[in-house]
Amino acid sequence: MGRETVIGLVGKPSSGKSTTLNSLTDANAKVGAFPFTTIDPNKATGYLEVDCACSRVGQSHLCKPNYGYCRDGKRGVPIMLLDVAGLVPNAHLGRGLGNKFLGDLTEADCLIHIVDVSGTTDAEGKATRGYDPLQDIEWLQDEIFRWILGNLMEKWPSIVRRHIATKSTTAETLQAQLGGYSANSRIIYRTLDLIPHIAPLNEWDNDMIETVIKTFMQVKFPTVLSLNKMDHPDSDKNVSKIILKYPNSKIVLTSAITEVFLRKLANQNYIKYDSGTEFIDTIDDLGPDSGLKPLDEKVRNRIENIRDLVLYRFGSTGVIDLLKKAVELLDLVPVYPVKNIHNYTGGNGSNVFRDCLLVKRGSSVVSVGKKILGDVTIVSIEGLGGMKIGEEDTIDIGKNDVLSFKVISSH
Ligand SMILES: Nc1nc2c(ncn2[C@@H]2O[C@H](COP(=O)(O)OP(=O)(O)OP(=O)(O)O)[C@@H](O)[C@H]2O)c(=O)[nH]1
Numbered sequence: 001m002g003r004e005t006v007i008g009l010v011g012k013p014s015s016g017k018s019t020t021l022n023s024l025t026d027a028n029a030k031v032g033a034f035p036f037t038t039i040d041p042n043k044a045t046g047y048l049e050v051d052c053a054c055s056r057v058g059q060s061h062l063c064k065p066n067y068g069y070c071r072d073g074k075r076g077v078p079i080m081l082l083d084v085a086g087l088v089p090n091a092h093l094g095r096g097l098g099n100k101f102l103g104d105l106t107e108a109d110c111l112i113h114i115v116d117v118s119g120t121t122d123a124e125g126k127a128t129r130g131y132d133p134l135q136d137i138e139w140l141q142d143e144i145f146r147w148i149l150g151n152l153m154e155k156w157p158s159i160v161r162r163h164i165a166t167k168s169t170t171a172e173t174l175q176a177q178l179g180g181y182s183a184n185s186r187i188i189y190r191t192l193d194l195i196p197h198i199a200p201l202n203e204w205d206n207d208m209i210e211t212v213i214k215t216f217m218q219v220k221f222p223t224v225l226s227l228n229k230m231d232h233p234d235s236d237k238n239v240s241k242i243i244l245k246y247p248n249s250k251i252v253l254t255s256a257i258t259e260v261f262l263r264k265l266a267n268q269n270y271i272k273y274d275s276g277t278e279f280i281d282t283i284d285d286l287g288p289d290s291g292l293k294p295l296d297e298k299v300r301n302r303i304e305n306i307r308d309l310v311l312y313r314f315g316s317t318g319v320i321d322l323l324k325k326a327v328e329l330l331d332l333v334p335v336y337p338v339k340n341i342h343n344y345t346g347g348n349g350s351n352v353f354r355d356c357l358l359v360k361r362g363s364s365v366v367s368v369g370k371k372i373l374g375d376v377t378i379v380s381i382e383g384l385g386g387m388k389i390g391e392e393d394t395i396d397i398g399k400n401d402v403l404s405f406k407v408i409s410s411h
């Protein structure tokens, strides 16, 4: 059923990519205070939390997703996260682990750039003090740009010759060249649409090629900035600087290490903690009947520190917001296909809303049907209340998002 959304975690070594992955998933990726702890990419499933359709129709008690979870109407929709090797300046020329990680990134639909805002690691991830993390935001984008530019320029004269010889359109040639970055035709058309009065490809000069690549990056790799290690005392001034410099970026303040710690304590039954909130309850708060284990002095102090320095100041550890912001950036909406539109089940059984997928806001309902069902003829589409929906009607949050497709199989 369609392809899962993939979010790539990028950043210099030791910025906290693997810690962020662990904080959002059940993964146990290796974490270390030295550069290039991660070499091969780690993949794990995180969950985007949305208000499930089951609560809208008062059926939360019967909601049992095939994938992910639903608790009291809050549904966790699976999203694939990819944690890759750290990137250093001039990686496109082969420095550090070079282009390897760049290749690993191509399947990502968007990126989360993990920035170490504590200033305690330099551009290569080595321990230092007072480093200015503003630089990381600039050079990281530039590395991706130089990598794509290098690959394209190497072959440019032959690309143009072939373009003319085969009488291809600009979009066709560009798709053939950028397809290696998992760019489909929709991404290519959006890129070209964003550049006004664009000349045919064989007339592009270097400036134009650069403009096309920069625009392509915006479409292919939209990026959320995760200002990580905000628990560190030196982080505040760096955070303000970055927010001032990038007022239009999607920015989230995070402390991935705090989230990992709290999840661990909650799993071991030392605390009650809901990810994404500012509340931790211990046995001191809830009493012995709570079933929570008693805490030793060291852990109790650490929890007090976390409350003061992270949760009360910032409202949460931030990591849950990373996925929400990424999905906002991608403009995705949860859609619930059901067989029986009157009881929301898959036809038989009593569990409701077994499936949920994320689709681009504004997609036509028929395109979503094809994505889910593949090679079939859709004869009619019904929405909530059994209302007929037109094929070209579009999907939005809470609109045309519960759908039943009546089909004839073409086999
Ligand atoms: N203070 C603080 N330290 C953190 C935080 N997140 C990660 N760290 C520490 O930063 C160091 C690097 O973390 P990793 O998650 O291994 O970093 P990475 O980006 O995956 O590094 P590479 O795999 O080497 O590219 C570790 O010592 C972590 O404990 C955080 O939110 N706050």
Ligand SMILES: [Mg+2]
Residues within 6 Å of the ligand: 017, 018, 019, 030, 031, 037, 038, 083, 084
């Ligand atoms: Mg790592």
